[in-house]
Amino acid sequence: MPGSPAATIRYTWTLIFLENAFYGGFFVLYTISSLLLYQRRKFLLNQARYGHGNGLDSADKERLQTMRFWEITGGIMFALVTAHWMLTYILYLGEPPDMSARMIVFAKVLLSEATLVVGDLVIIHRLWIVGNKSKLLIAFPLFAMVSFFVFAIPLSWEYYLVYSRKPLSWILRQPVWLMGVVASTLSVNVYCTVLMSWKIWRANRGARRYGGGQLTHVIVILVESAALYSFWMATVLGLLIARHPFYIDSYDIATELYGLCTMLISVRVGLGWATGDAERTMQSNMQRVSSWRPATLPPIAEAGKKSEDDSSMAV
Numbered sequence: 001m002p003g004s005p006a007a008t009i010r011y012t013w014t015l016i017f018l019e020n021a022f023y024g025g026f027f028v029l030y031t032i033s034s035l036l037l038y039q040r041r042k043f044l045l046n047q048a049r050y051g052h053g054n055g056l057d058s059a060d061k062e063r064l065q066t067m068r069f070w071e072i073t074g075g076i077m078f079a080l081v082t083a084h085w086m087l088t089y090i091l092y093l094g095e096p097p098d099m100s101a102r103m104i105v106f107a108k109v110l111l112s113e114a115t116l117v118v119g120d121l122v123i124i125h126r127l128w129i130v131g132n133k134s135k136l137l138i139a140f141p142l143f144a145m146v147s148f149f150v151f152a153i154p155l156s157w158e159y160y161l162v163y164s165r166k167p168l169s170w171i172l173r174q175p176v177w178l179m180g181v182v183a184s185t186l187s188v189n190v191y192c193t194v195l196m197s198w199k200i201w202r203a204n205r206g207a208r209r210y211g212g213g214q215l216t217h218v219i220v221i222l223v224e225s226a227a228l229y230s231f232w233m234a235t236v237l238g239l240l241i242a243r244h245p246f247y248i249d250s251y252d253i254a255t256e257l258y259g260l261c262t263m264l265i266s267v268r269v270g271l272g273w274a275t276g277d278a279e280r281t282m283q284s285n286m287q288r289v290s291s292w293r294p295a296t297l298p299p300i301a302e303a304g305k306k307s308e309d310d311s312s313m314a315v
Helices: 003-048 060-091 100-130 138-162 172-209 216-240 247-290 297-314
Strands: none
Touching: 003 060, 003 247, 060 100, 060 247, 100 138, 100 172, 100 247, 138 172, 172 216, 172 247, 216 247
C-alpha cells in the first residue's frame, strides 16, 4: 500500500538514489566544465602572449568575459547544490533531533529557491545576449521572476513558522505557494528556450546563404537541457494539482537536476571551444609545415653544385 511504512521506506531510498545520481552527474559535469574553461583561458592567454603578439583582440576579450561568467555561475551552483545534497544526507541518514530536522528542511528550501533563482537568471542572461541585449525580449521572464519571489517568500516563511513551531492557519498554504514557484520557473525555462532556439535557427538559416550555418548543435544543446528540467518540473506541477503527497520531495530533487542541466550547457559550450581551438591549432601547424623549408638546403645545394663543378674540372 502507498501509505505503508515499507512503501515509505522504499520511496525514501528511491529519492536518495535519484538525488545521488543527479548530484553525481552534476559533480562530473562541473569538473569537466572547470577543466575545459581553464584550458580555454590558458589557450587564449598563451596565444596572445606567444602567438601573433598583438595581445587579445575584442573577440578574445568577449570570450574571456563569457568564460568568467560560466566560472562564477558554476562556482555558485556548485556551492548551493553541494550544500543541499549534504543536508539531505544529514537529514535522512544522520537521524537529527526533531528541532534540528525542521531547521535542516528550512535550510534545504532556501537552498532550493536560491538554486532556481541562479539557474533562471543564467538562462535569462543568455536570452538577453542572444537577443542583442533587447530589454523587451526579457520582459516576460523578468516578470515571471518577480512572481517567483512573490510565491517563494511566503513558502520560505511558512517553513520557518513550522520550524519555529508557530504555525498560522491563514498563511499555511504550501501547495499554493509551491505551485506558483514551480509555474514561474517552468515558464521562464520554456519561454527562454523557445525564443533562443528560434533566434539561433533564424541566424543559422540566414548564414546558409553565405556558406555558413553550423549552429544547429546549439539548438540541440538548449532543447536537451531545458527539456529534462521542464519535464521534471511539469511532473512536480502535476503532482501538486493531483495533491499527491510526494510533490515536496520531487520538488526538492529539482535542485540537483537544475544544476546538472546548467552544467550540461556549460560543458557543451566548453567542448565546442576546445574543438575550435584544436582545429585552429591544427590548421596553424599545417600551414607552418607546408611553408617550412630546411635552413641548410641552400648550402647543401651550393655544395652539390660546387662538387659537380670540381668533378667536371677534374674530368
